Amino acid sequence: xxxxxxxxIFACPHSAAAQTATLDARLAKWKPVDMPFNATGLTLRExxxxxxxxxxxxxxxxxxxxxxxxxxxxxxxKTRDPKLKRLLTIYGSRFDLVEENKPFVGxxxxxxxxxxxxKGLTRERIEQYVKQHPEQKAQIYSPYTVLRWKGERLDAIxxxxxYREFLxxxxxxxxEAADLSEDPAFxxxxxxxxxxxxRDDYYESDAAWVDVSAxxxxxxxxxxxxxxxxxxxxxxxxxAAVLIRNEQExxxxxxxxxxxxxxxxxxxxxxxxxxxxxxxxxxxxxxxTPFRAGDLRHGYQAVADNLPNDPRxxxxxxxxxxxxxxxxxARVSYVVLPLAKYLMTADQAAKASAEGYLAAVVLxxxxxxxxxxxxxxxxxxxxxREAIGPVYAALxxxxxxxxxxxGLAWLMDHGALSKSRxxxxxxxxxxxxxRTLRYGIAEAHGRAEMMEFNYLTEQKAVAERxxxxxxxxxxxxxxxxxxxxxxxxxxxxxDSARAEAWFKKYDKMPAGLKSALDxxxxxxxxxxxxxxxxDNIR
Numbered sequence: 001x002x003x004x005x006x007x008x009i010f011a012c013p014h015s016a017a018a019q020t021a022t023l024d025a026r027l028a029k030w031k032p033v034d035m036p037f038n039a040t041g042l043t044l045r046e047x048x049x050x051x052x053x054x055x056x057x058x059x060x061x062x063x064x065x066x067x068x069x070x071x072x073x074x075x076x077x078k079t080r081d082p083k084l085k086r087l088l089t090i091y092g093s094r095f096d097l098v099e100e101n102k103p104f105v106g107x108x109x110x111x112x113x114x115x116x117x118x119k120g121l122t123r124e125r126i127e128q129y130v131k132q133h134p135e136q137k138a139q140i141y142s143p144y145t146v147l148r149w150k151g152e153r154l155d156a157i158x159x160x161x162x163y164r165e166f167l168x169x170x171x172x173x174x175x176e177a178a179d180l181s182e183d184p185a186f187x188x189x190x191x192x193x194x195x196x197x198x199r200d201d202y203y204e205s206d207a208a209w210v211d212v213s214a215x216x217x218x219x220x221x222x223x224x225x226x227x228x229x230x231x232x233x234x235x236x237x238x239x240a241a242v243l244i245r246n247e248q249e250x251x252x253x254x255x256x257x258x259x260x261x262x263x264x265x266x267x268x269x270x271x272x273x274x275x276x277x278x279x280x281x282x283x284x285x286x287x288x289t290p291f292r293a294g295d296l297r298h299g300y301q302a303v304a305d306n307l308p309n310d311p312r313x314x315x316x317x318x319x320x321x322x323x324x325x326x327x328x329x330a331r332v333s334y335v336v337l338p339l340a341k342y343l344m345t346a347d348q349a350a351k352a353s354a355e356g357y358l359a360a361v362v363l364x365x366x367x368x369x370x371x372x373x374x375x376x377x378x379x380x381x382x383x384x385r386e387a388i389g390p391v392y393a394a395l396x397x398x399x400x401x402x403x404x405x406x407g408l409a410w411l412m413d414h415g416a417l418s419k420s421r422x423x424x425x426x427x428x429x430x431x432x433x434x435r436t437l438r439y440g441i442a443e444a445h446g447r448a449e450m451m452e453f454n455y456l457t458e459q460k461a462v463a464e465r466x467x468x469x470x471x472x473x474x475x476x477x478x479x480x481x482x483x484x485x486x487x488x489x490x491x492x493x494x495d496s497a498r499a500e501a502w503f504k505k506y507d508k509m510p511a512g513l514k515s516a517l518d519x520x521x522x523x524x525x526x527x528x529x530x531x532x533x534x535d536n537i538r
Contacts, residue, residue: 020083022104023081023083023084023087023104024083026087026096026098026104027083027086027087027090028524029098029524029525029526030090030524030525030526030527030528031330031334031335031524031526031527031528032527032528032530033330033334033527033528033529033530034530034532035289035290035291035326035327035529035530035531035532036290036532037050037290037291037531037532037533038244038288038290042216042217042244045180045182046180046182046216046217048180049177049180049181049217050217050242050244050290052173052174052176052177052180053173053174053177053217053219053221053242054242054290054291054533055173056169056170056173056174056177056219056221056240057219057221057240057241057242057291057292057293057294058293058535058536059166059167059169059170059173060166060170060221060238060239060240060293060294061240061293061294061297061535061536061537062166062537062538063163063166063167063238063294064092064237064238064239064293064294064295064297064298065092065537066115066163067114067115067116067146067228067237067238068092068093068114068115068228068237068298069092069093069094069095069114069115070115071094072088072091072092072093072094072105073537075088075094075105076088076089076537077537077538084105086528087104089298089535089537090298090299090528091298091299092297092298092299093110093298094106094108095110097299097300097439097440097442097443098438098439098440098525099440100440100441100442101442110442112230112231112390113147113229113230113231113235114228114229115146116146116147116228116229116231116235116237117146117147117231117235118147118148118149121147121149121231122231123231123232123389123390126140126147126154126231126232129154133154136154136156139156139158140154140156141232141234141386142156142158142200142234143223143226143234143235143236144158144159144160144200144223144236145157145158145159145235146159146162146235158200159200159223160197160198160199160200163238167197167198168198170194170197170221171194171195171197171198172194174190174191174193174194174197174221175190175191175194177190177219178190178191178194181217183212183215183216183217185208185211185212185213185215186212186215186217186218188208189205189208189209189211189212190219192204192205192208193205193209193221193222196222197222202222202308202310203310203312203313205222206222206307206308206310206313207313207316207317209307209308209320210281210283210308210313210317210318210319210320211281211317212283213283214245214250214283214285215243215245215285216244216245217242217243217244217245218243218245218285218287218322219240219241219242219243220239220240220241220243220296220305220307220322221239221240221241222238222239223236223237223238223239224236224237224239224295224307224308224309225237225239225295225309225393226385226392226393227295227393227443227444228295229390230390231390232386232389232390233385233386233388233389233390233391233392233393234383234385234386237294237295238294238295239292239293239294239295239296239297240291240292240293240294240296241289241291241292241293241296241305241322241324242289242290242291242292243285243287243288243289243322243324244287244288244289244290245285245286245287246286246287246288246325249286249323249325250284250285250286252286253284253286253321253323253362255416255417256284256362256363256366256411257282257283257284259410259411259414259416260277260280260282260366260369260370261276261277261278261280262410262414263366263367263370263406263407263410263411264276264277264370264371266410267370267371267403267406267484267488268406268481268484268485268488269371269372269485269488269489269492270492273371273372273376273488273492274370274371274372274488275315275372275373277318277369277370280317280318281317281318281319281320282318282319282320282321282366282369283318283320283321284320284321284322284323284362284365285320285321285322285323286323286325287322287323287324287325288324288325288326289324289326289327290531290532290533291531291532291533292529292531293535297529297535299443300439300443300445300526301327301331301526301527301529302324302327303323303324303327303328303331303361304321304322304323304324304328304361304362304364304365305321305322305324305365306319306320306321306322306365306366306368306369306400307319307320307322308320311373311374311383311384314369314373315373318369319368319369321362321365321366321369322365323358323361323362323365327527327529328357328358328361329354330527330529331435331526331527332354332357333354334523334524334527335435335523335524335525335526335527336352336357336428336431336432336435337352337353337354337431338520338523339431339434339435339520339523340352340427340431340434342468342516342519342520342523343431343434343468343469343516343517343520344427344430344431344434344468344469344470345465345468345469345470348423348427348430348470348471349427349431351423351424351427351428352424352427352428352430352431353424353427353428355424356421356424356425356427356428356429357428357429357431357432359408359417359425359428360401360404360405360408360425360428360429360432361432362404363403363404363405363407363408364400364401364404365400365404366404366407367399367400367403367404367406367407368396368399368400370403370407371399371403371488371491371492372384372488372491372492375387375388375491375492375493375494376492376493376494377493377494377495378494382494384396384491384494387494387495387496388490388491388494388496388499389496389500391496391499391500391503392499393444394441394444394445394447394448394451394503394507395448395487395490395491395499395503396444396491397444397445397447397448397449398448398449398451398452398487399484399487399488399491401429401448401449401452402452402480402483402484402487403484403487403488405425405426405429405477405480405484406480406481406484408425409422409477409480409481412425422473423471423473426471426473426476427471430456430462430469430471432449433449433452433453434469434517436448436449437449437450437453437509437513437517438517438525439525440509441507441508441509447503447507450506450507450508450509451502451503451506451507452483453513454506454507454508454510455479455483455506456476456479456480456483457510458506459475459479459482460472460475460479461475461476461479461480462476464512467512467515467516467519468516469516486502490502
């Protein structure tokens with residue numbers, strides 16, 4: 001298969017020239033940005049610790065390619081075209097996230113289940129199979145299994161078996177890193193995570209990670225997100241980020257932490273669906289990340305993360321919010337603020353700011369951990385991901401966005417933030433929407449914010465003016481509160497049909513918006529991180 005793709009790409013000079021032009025056009029959407037490793041303030045022992053964590057993260061990278069698109073990995077290793085290599089690295093696949101996942105090599109459409117499911121297997125077929133084999137349901141729906149047909153039997157192969165050749169060295173590297181750490185809590189977490197990789201049981205290590213307080217060095221390394229799963233919406237993909245604490249910026253987040261329980265109590269949702277957050281941990285860390293891998297490395301470049309995703313941890317302890325400062329700075333400088341100048345009226349574009357955008361992102365991450373912990377689908381407690389299905393990723397991203405803005409309004413109403421900055425916050429939020437819309441609805445964040453934009457315009461909180469867009473600052477808080485209530489109820493009830501219908505109604509791009517975005521084509525879609533540490537893809 002791969003040799004044939006290579007022949008098709010490079011055999012004919014004319015097709016090769018066309019391919020090069022296409023690659024150039026696609027690559028122009030991504031701004032290369034250096035993400036250096038600043039070792040200032042780190043001891044020699046700590047630098048060695050970082051190197052061990054980078055090596056462990058590289059193992060997550062190798063698993064991710066095999067989960068997402070092993071054919072792309074084969075092509076990456078065989079091609080000599082540096083431009084094709086770079087584009088394959090940007091996406092971690094042969095499919096262009098910005099162009100609704102259309103292939104940029106070959107003609108095969110994106111499999112909804114990537115390489116986690118057998119090709120052609122649908123949610124309906126799985127549900128039918130589980131009715132006939134109820135004893136297999138737990139493993140089939142597990143976040144940590146790969147599904148394969150074995151004759152007429154649908155086998156659920158644990159990650160620990162499918163990816164053993166990568167998980168075993170990763171586990172060993174984490175143990176070696178733990179021996180180098182002078183932070184007892186962090187070292188304990190690393191040892192627990194090393195064990196978890198070989199057991200597919202992350203609960204104990206997740207809980208320990210939330211307990212690690214103000215670490216100088218930290219790491220995200222696990223199968224966490226479900227962005228690759230468009231079949232059941234439950235299968236996780238591996239990711240990693242090596243983190244170096246920014247102490248000065250971390251202290252600025254103290255303001256938000258103490259109000260988290262109050263925002264949860266104020267949500268427009270029945271009390272039974274918003275369990276109290278009082279007494280739960282809500283650590284927030286601002287970190288620079290000199291290396292990322294897997295789901296955090298490819299495509300959409302996250303500027304923050306809220307983990308763990310396990311609702312049991314949410315209920316028992318809370319979550320940790322990580323803000324990637326070097327990625328945040330790059331996004332704001334190269335994408336958000338330049339794009340605002342193209343799409344928003346001049347007076348409102350001038351109100352958007354880096355600090356306003358950071359405030360929206362902070363509340364977004366906080367609100368990933370707020371709202372219902374479980375759905376009450378069919379009057380029984382069920383994981384929200386399982387209840388909602390494939391649309392869950394977009395729903396959860398939208399919920400975090402909109403409930404986050406509800407939270408910002410609550411903080412202003414209660415004097416924690418100045419109301420004089422309200423227009424700055426709302427302008428920065430809408431500027432961020434325009435950035436994300438360029439990913440299209442094939443990506444969870446893009447689909448989420450397409451829905452938000454259409455709802456805001458339907459409710460006249462945002463309106464087109466002469467080819468640009470303006471916010472009705474008096475109207476937008478109430479409109480966002482209405483939308484927050486709707487999205488929270490979708491998660492609380494676990495009503496997948498309601499969620500699917502909602503997004504189907506609101507996830508189409510209006511022609512006027514497409515024209516406005518096309519006019520801003522010189523602004524990059526996102527950054528392409530260039531790390532000091534090499535990926536070592538293989």
